Amino acid sequence: MARLAYVIKFVADMDRAVAFYRDTFDLAVKMQTPFWSELDTGETVLALHPASAANTAGSCQLGFNLDDLKGFYESGRVDFTAPPKEQHGTLLARMRDCEGAELSLSG
Template sequence: MFKQADYVIIGVSDMARSVNFYHNILGLPLKFETKEWSEFDTGKTIIALHPAAKGAKPVTGSESILPGSCSIGFVTSDIESSFRQLQSKGVSFVQPPVSREGEGIKLAVFLDPDGLALSISQALEPTEKTESSPISA
């Protein structure tokens, strides 16, 4: 059903401190760093850092990323089929498959038994990317 793990997002309380740790201490090659999002080049699976929500409760999606938590994304060739298969196994989705403008993917989000957000994504065909992208003047 899945091809590979696509990315891991780690919620952090201090972006600069965390980038220093993953880049300078662990030696991961830094792709880019911003206050809101940083990524490391780790081959086929991206490791990304995202600020943790301040005073957040248990993880329920990207708005509630806590320090020390992560979100794992899996790639599938047929997101609708994977969505139905997982639903049939009792998986609850917090976001059904939706096209993500500008990202070139269709993404669905579900939770593990502890509330960790996991996602499945499928690359959009070029015509799908065009259809979901805003028209530029």
């Protein structure tokens, strides 16, 4: 089963973005660093990540948590842009949806 765990928003100014979402919507800040911040919206986390050439400021990416990411990868149902790899204590991978949008997967 897959669950929408994150909406990742790419931002030009992390401190300004955190303050905006915290103060405008009264969202609790779960964590804040220059490279990744999380705000509590209920079941889905609003994650903020610095923008880059590949992910411009204002763009978003969906992040799904899968019960069995490794099994999903091995099923060959989709093409991955990055295979599952242990990062920050979590198994992470990336794939594209049917319209070419990159999705972040964790498991």
